[in-house]
Amino acid sequence: MASTGAVSLSARLQQRVFAAIDQAGGWLPFDRYMSLVLYEPGLGYYASGQRLFGLLPASGSDFVTAPELSPLFGRTLARQVTQALDAAQADEVFEFGAGSGALASQLLDALGPRVRQYSIVDLSGTLRERQARALSAWGDRVRWLDTLPDQMHGVVVGNEVLDAMPVQLLHWDGTHWFERGVAAVSDTLAWADRPTDLRPPLSGPFVPGTVTEVHPQAEAFIRTLADRLTRGVALFIDYGFPEAEYYHPQRSGGTLMCHQAHRSDTDPLQSPGQKDITAHVNFTGVALAAQDAGLDVLGYTSQARFLLNCGITELLQGADLRTVAHAQKLITEHEMGELFKVLAVGRGVSLEPGRDWLGFVAGDRMHTL
Numbered sequence: 471m472a473s474t475g476a477v478s479l480s481a482r483l484q485q486r487v488f489a490a491i492d493q494a495g496g497w498l499p500f501d502r503y504m505s506l507v508l509y510e511p512g513l514g515y516y517a518s519g520q521r522l523f524g525l526l527p528a529s530g531s532d533f534v535t536a537p538e539l540s541p542l543f544g545r546t547l548a549r550q551v552t553q554a555l556d557a558a559q560a561d562e563v564f565e566f567g568a569g570s571g572a573l574a575s576q577l578l579d580a581l582g583p584r585v586r587q588y589s590i591v592d593l594s595g596t597l598r599e600r601q602a603r604a605l606s607a608w609g610d611r612v613r614w615l616d617t618l619p620d621q622m623h624g625v626v627v628g629n630e631v632l633d634a635m636p637v638q639l640l641h642w643d644g645t646h647w648f649e650r651g652v653a654a655v656s657d658t659l660a661w662a663d664r665p666t667d668l669r670p671p672l673s674g675p676f677v678p679g680t681v682t683e684v685h686p687q688a689e690a691f692i693r694t695l696a697d698r699l700t701r702g703v704a705l706f707i708d709y710g711f712p713e714a715e716y717y718h719p720q721r722s723g724g725t726l727m728c729h730q731a732h733r734s735d736t737d738p739l740q741s742p743g744q745k746d747i748t749a750h751v752n753f754t755g756v757a758l759a760a761q762d763a764g765l766d767v768l769g770y771t772s773q774a775r776f777l778l779n780c781g782i783t784e785l786l787q788g789a790d791l792r793t794v795a796h797a798q799k800l801i802t803e804h805e806m807g808e809l810f811k812v813l814a815v816g817r818g819v820s821l822e823p824g825r826d827w828l829g830f831v832a833g834d835r836m837h838t839l
Contacts, residue, residue: 483513483743484659491654497662501636501687503652507742508634509593515743516634519596533729533746535630536707536773536806537573540796542789544576546782547627547705550814550829551577552584554625554703557819561586562624567631568592571604577627578608588612589619618698626695626704632756633708633748635691637683639726640668644678652739659739671755672717680722683749689759692815696763701818704765707773709809710751712838725750753813754839760815768814769830770839773800774807776829811835 487506491498508515536543551563561584568574568590578588588611592598598614605612639650641663648663670682695704710716716725728735730745738747757767771779777800786797799805812829821827 479513479518480741480743483507483510486510486513487652487659487742488654488657491652497651497653497664499649499651500639504636504738504747507738508636508747510743511595513743515746516593517596518743533732535569535572536800536810537576537629538570539799539806540793541572541576542782542785542793542797543777543800544573545580545785546777546780547573547707548577548580549780550705550776550827551625551627552581553821553828554705554814554816554819555581555584557821558624558702558816560624560702562589562622563587564589564591564622564624564626566591566626566628567634568601569597569630571601573627573629574601574605574612578605578611586611587624589615591615591618618694620698621700622695622698622702623700624702626699626702628705629707631708632685632688632691632706632751633710634746635685635688637685637687637726637749638668639724640666640670640682640684642676642678642680642682650681659742661739670717671713671752674717675719676717677719677722680719680724681726682717682721682724683726683752685749685752685755688751689755692756692759693763696760696765696815696817699765699817703768703814703816703819704760706751706756706813706815707776707810708751710753710811712770712835713752713754714838716750716752716754751811753811757813757815757839765815765817766819767836767839768816768819769827769834770811770813770836771830771833772808772835773810773812774803775833776812777801779829779831779833 490506509517511517563585565574574588590601641648641650647666647669649666649668650661650663653660653662668684670684726749728738728745728747753770761767786794801807814827
């Protein structure tokens with residue numbers, strides 16, 4: 471059950487949404503709505519200081535991420551990061567959306583002196599404060615950036631970042647495409663469609679009534695990153711599909727999902743600011759945006775295969791049952807292992823002849839993108 475404070479924040483945020491709808495002429499595109507309810511300073515889900523990450527609802531959390539689930543996630547990922555740092559002849563890691571700071575802590579601990587600087591880019595001031603507390607032991611080796619540096623030389627890490635970027639919603643009625651947005655009806659938020667020239671990247675076929683997403687903000691982010699990455703590797707871990715699976719006719723309801731108290735629902739208009747809103751990643755779109763912007767696509771595979779390639783089973787040797795049970799959720803197919811994917815892109819990096827990128831040495835799926 472939501473606290474009185476959370477309900478009050480939600481009511482204030484809803485009034486802010488109503489004002490935005492009014493200012494926009496009575497209709498707000500969904501990506502603008504999603505941006506407001508997630509990131510509005512002091513009110514949005516990621517900006518209001520609520521506890522977001524944790525293993526169980528009793529902690530006050532809404533969902534668990536891989537580094538919160540098991541420290542072996544970061545320790546295993548560090549092996550690929552080390553190889554990438556060596557290939558780029560770099561000593562800096564950039565993390566986007568560092569959450570509680572758990573992944574940064576795991577990587578810093580595993581990488582040790584191999585990392586001179588750990589730079590975090592996070593839009594949430596309240597999460598920055600939490601990260602600063604969690605990472606205080608590393609002193610000035612950790613820094614926070616408000617924006618992307620003009621030039622980046624190193625390894626970029628983004629775990630569950632792309633899924634939180636606002637998306638545009640499209641509705642197919644069997645004849646025409648409409649952009650789905652938000653309107654105010656009798657002091658209630660409601661869906662409202664408008665004709666649009668927007669289209670999914672695939673021509674279909676689409677079932678009448680289909681609602682799906684397009685991802686201009688995520689793809690724009692990748693293009694900006696490509697513009698700044700002078701030499702290095704970017705690793706993105708997130709739930710999603712290649713394009714042909716993303717826009718499959720059977721996925722007629724799209725992928726938009728909300729998370730609250732470790733439960734999922736599909737109504738982002740209910741209780742704005744009290745729950746997370748996400749959409750799965752179209753990894754083909756991300757890879758193409760990277761490639762078109764001059765980056766090389768280095769690998770794409772499932773999280774399970776990536777972690778196995780990087781040696782998570784070796785790190786599990788001698789571990790207690792609790793540690794094993796949590797780590798298994800990272801790699802089992804019905805948990806995180808198959809739904810989550812890992813995409814690596816880069817510029818100016820190469821490996822010695824006969825070597826492969828560690829995380830993609832077996833089970834690479836770049837041919838599916």
